[in-house]
Amino acid sequence: MNRLSADNVTLGYDQRVIAEQLSVEIPDHSFTVIVGPNACGKSTLLRALSRMLKPSEGRVLLDGQTIHSMPAKKVAKTLGLLPQSSVAPDGITVADLVGRGRYPHQGLLRQWSPEDERVVQESMASTGVAELADRYVDELSGGQRQRVWIAMALAQQTPLLLLDEPTTFLDIQHQIDVLDLCADLHEEQGRTLVAVLHDLNHAARYATHLIAMRDGKVIAEGPPSEIVTADLVERVFGMRCQIIDDPETGTPLVVPAARKGRVRDAVGGLGR
Amino acid sequence: MKAPESAPKPKAPSQRAQGTPIRALRTAGGLSVRFELRPLVTVVALLVVALAASVVLIGTGDFQIPASDVISTLLGNGSVAHEFIVNDLRLPRVVVGLLVGAALGLSGALFQSVTRNPLGSPDIIGFGQGSTVGALVVIVLFKGSAEAVAYGSLAGGLVTGVLIYLLAWKRGVHGYRLVLVGIGAAAVLTAVNGYLLTKAQIVDAARAVVWITGSLNGRGWEQVGPLFWFCVILIPLVFAYARPLRMLEMGDDVAYALGVRVERTRLVLMTAAVLLTAAATAAAGPVAFVSLTAPQLARRLTRSPGPNLLASMVMGATLLIAADLGAQRVFGADQLPVGVVTGVLGGGYLLWLLAAERKAGRI
DSSP states (O other): OOSEEEEEEEEEETTEEEEEEEEEEEOTTOEEEEEOSTTSSHHHHHHHHTTSSOOSEEEEEETTEEGGGSOHHHHHHHEEEEOSOOOOOTTOBHHHHHHGGGGGGOBTTBSSOHHHHHHHHHHHHHTTOGGGTTSBGGGSOHHHHHHHHHHHHHHTOOSEEEEESTTTTOOHHHHHHHHHHHHHHHHHHOOEEEEEOSOHHHHHHHOSEEEEEETTEEEEEEOHHHHOOHHHHHHHHOOOEEEEEOTTTOSEEEEEOOOTTOSOTTTOSOOO | OOOOOOOOOOOSGGGOOSSOOOEEEEOTTSOEEEEOHHHHHHHHHHHHHHHHHHHHHHHOSSSOOOHHHHHHHHTTOOOHHHHIIIIIIIHHHHHHHHHHHHHHHHHHHHHHHHHTSGGGOTTTTTHHHHHHHHHHIIIIIHOOOHHHHHHHHHHHHHHHHHHHHHHHBSSSBOHHHHHHHHHHHHHHHHHHHHHHHHHSOHHHHHHHHHHHHOOOTTOOHHHHHHHHHHHHHHHHHHHHTHHHHHHHTTOHHHHHHTTOOHHHHHHHHHHHHHHHHHHHHHHHOOOTTHHHHHHHHHHHHHTOOSOOHHHHHHHHHHHHHHHHHHHHHHHOTTTSOHHHHHHHHHHHHHHHHHHHHHHTTOO
């Protein structure tokens, strides 16, 4: 059985229902990416998986237990989350911020152990921010800052890590940089990663397991090379396209169909 | 583009020499307590200033007593006359001042941290005004005793706290909502206070205005008692929640992910802050600007992120005692309410620090 799953959950805010009777399994040791159009419920699903949103029906299971009845710190040692809305306190250094990821492992009288120190150094090293340790977080570029937040989540030392749109607001080179970092964390450290991504091509390139959602329902799930088809993209995003092999990686690459009159003559017609 | 190779792991903690390195006291048993040097030095220095000012303040008045005599009297070796003046007349006033300053500084730091906004101070978001309504009702409508005024003020502060919390509630309390609701409440309550003052007879109005400014005049051991117990119970509670509060500063979601019980932490800390403010205000009136400036001053001196609870608390006490000393030295005993000086002193010092920081390019 997989460690993290949602079992028949109904999700929403106040009276507004966003997803009904949704069931999702996160395969262990996968890099799972959730995609779908805006307001399809992908971020809501991630919030439910991370215990932040309580389903009105059904339950989210972590290691066979209902996640919402588990002690907060116990969950925080197993499952980490990098939310979209994070605030770096004024005048905080990189090392200090990354150190805060150790919170679930600490206590009133166990505030900063040699183990904490070691894990923080390792987390900064594996995200490439070790040399920024003494810099103030407000001075960093957007890409560097996102690496620092990922380092903080790593310092939490959770086998499962959830990322809510980790590439939003970043330049294209930093987006790829962060995704490469995630892939490394998945491959080298064997962590299970779950990310919500906007860009379908990024998802298809990096995910080992893809979950495509629309209107609060899972339309398809599986390895991108098996499930990403022109038909699926049309059903999920309502957009016609061609699927070609990514010349760099061989993974599916989605090429949106052009408007009539903008199609290159030589190609002739729209590929389906 | 590939993520940079994993850098060789730095071996020694001395790798991060600058900034504010994380230090910890560790025992063989695996216990560890974290501290930073600069904040620690700041707190000790402020304590020294506060105690020195207290001694000078006790010696100040119509009957001057040299500092050495004050100290020996406090230690129990003074003359009978000195003992009466020091222990019965002036010490309680100083103790009230220290406790009020500490309570206001701490609750200011709590509110500013929870709302993530320096304007989230209790004196801006309506708590001072609420306490004032309670006090003015007792003074103007019932012509109550000083003790009754204190209870009225306490009740006014607590009711205002509950109302503002409920009005600001929307799936949890969020910083800017609390500040906006609080500023709205402050405006309404100020209007109520204005109305009460216009209804008052001239004697009551004069009494009310002195109370509104905040004053330590005539404070004795009977004011120390309740305030002391509030502080003894609430301050340790607040410090027990200091670590989760630190996590909350990174946003609710991050704190959740780290295993902080967000709403509970916030409720406990805001309740404690409201109680501290209400108790302090009941003892000395709504002393201006201590809640607002003490945490800001403390943060600039410690240069440390985070709520700076201890430094803010000690800064509040120092600020209030220094202001009272200034008021008595410059204008003579009991002439000028301390609230006027905290406004000038605290506000002026903050402006000066801000100007200095701008020159140093730290803003």
